[in-house]
Amino acid sequence: MKHKIIKYILMFCALFSMPAIAFAQDEPVPVLNSGDTAWIIVATILVMMMTIPGLALFYGGLVRRKNVLSVLMQCLILTAVIIIEWVVIGYSIAFTSVEGGLNAVVGGFDKIFLQGIGIGDLLEGYTIPELLFVSFQGMFAVITPALIVGAFAERIKFSGFLLFSVLWALVVYNPLAHWVWGGGWIGEMGAIDFAGGTVVHINAGISALVMAVLLGKRKGWNVKGVTPITPHNVPFVVIGTALLWLGWLGFNGGSGLAADGLSASALLVTNIAAAAAALTWAALDWVINKKPTVVGFCTGVVAGLVAITPAAGSSGVLGAFVIGIVAGLICFFMVAYVKPKLGYDDSLDAFGVHGIGGIIGSILIGVFATQAITGEGGAQGALYGDWNQLWIQVVATVATIAFSAIMTWILFKIVDAIVGIRATAESESVGLDISEHGEIAYE
């Protein structure tokens, strides 16, 4: 019933926007829309808040007290370093085009140091300044390598981490963003990734898995051991989760680059998926382990948010609900059963939640995409009888997995040879806070 009402509302919105489209055709130069611009400024701030302090506290609370500062510092420094990297070259590689076939895989150098982008220039085809788009997308570039931190937490050398992350942003994130959003082959193929299921979450999640495997287990990590490695500050995890959840409304709600019905729908489905996944996780905890845990609930929230990210601009209420439940189920299964079985130490489950959640969302677009959201003639999923989109989504997902895995493996080997990545046994045992940063979190 509700689904129908939303469908009608969206159709209604679509009707109203038609005269505007017609008008735009008469007037070839789009003008700046202050409503759109204001919302994307807010969304940019929200996405920044996801990394610091959202993700920083989420991860910081999950590690042991001797390593909390190392994780906070990794999130902080990535924010600063990637903001610079993005302006210097990242944006240009991701969002400009080059002549000929090469454009399918990488952008050019036309806008390095943001040259040629004036304050009056609008993003092509939109009603917001291009400089705002640079900032908004920059925050996505920041959070993606920060997500990987969860996989190698508590045992990485700071220098190795930093070199790896910068190289990763340059040769993995930027080209992939170009493939999907900047005019490259995945986007051209018709794959849907509204807010970063492939570019952000699968990409970070797969790289996280590769890093966790190559780096090896933390000393003393044994899931069935008598002294498991457990969070040092669960309230931090809760605050981090809440900030991630709030920030995600800008992450997904802003990805339409306008303040319109699509943004409203994206925001709504984001909340639905997060809620459904969190409840699913809590229910599984309650049934299987007899108690609903706080960290479990928080993990469920993030799994749902990740899964709906690529689908937020194409799925309706029904799709979001199912995607949330499936994400909660499969991520729980991965983290609680598959990880211990295979024995890789993904410290904070960056792969189990972001990698797997991203894959679920990215593929389920091919099932739940509906023309109620994508518009007449827009993409639709298998549920509505169109299997083509599902196939495209699978190709995009597999390509992302392969690219991230291979590139991360190569980068690991390079960085390990230059500066070394794994912290020494001594440093790991006293904690990275004191050994890498010379500070103690709590007196």
Place this chain on the structure above:
Amino acid sequence: MKKIEAIIRKSKFDEVRAALHEADIDFLSWWGVKGQGTAKQGLIFRGIAYDVNAIERIYLSFVVREVNVQKSIDAILRSAYTGESGDGRIFVSAIEQSIRIRTGDRGDESLYDKEQKDA
């Protein structure tokens, strides 16, 4: 003079303190400790339930005159008891000397408040 130390359940701490107060023991120190023994503590982290043998207890420590030793032990035995595995231990040891910093009183004198009551 004897030092009495006890490892007790966190859940029994308030009762033990009250019982010691009734036995006129009003000077004591305590701290939270982790340790291992036969008792287990359940813990769940991200879908996996653990039986952790690092369990939390309260560690009490105080020094009394000989006349109060048996009273103190009885108070703890009575108040910290549940009958389940993990109730803890009481240790008694000899103390060579005790000095109250404010007055310089030594021995038994230093262990109770002359002006107030005969503790």
